[in-house]
Amino acid sequence: MEMHLQGVTQHNIAExxxxxxxxxxxxxxxxxxxxxxxxxxxxxxxGYRLALEPIEERKSA
Structure with missing residues (x-):
């Protein structure tokens, strides 16, 4: 998990x-x-929403 957010520290996230x-x-x-x-x-x-989406589209039967 990369943390390159300007002004946000690991300490902030831990808190x-x-x-x-x-x-x-x-x-x-x-x-x-x-x-x-x-x-x-x-x-x-x-201020973001996590969206889980399938990696590949399911094939119709």
């Missing part, structure tokens, strides 16, 4: 989520991935 800065740093470094609910919470805080 928003009641998490640790170390945990946010692990996401940033790709050591672990945040869950979808965590990603959704970050998106909401930044």
């Amino acid at each position: 928003w989520l009641s998490s640790s800065q170390q945990r946010v740093n692990e996401w940033s470094q790709g050591k672990v991935e945040p869950g979808v609910m965590t990603v959704e919470a970050i998106c909401r805080k930044l």
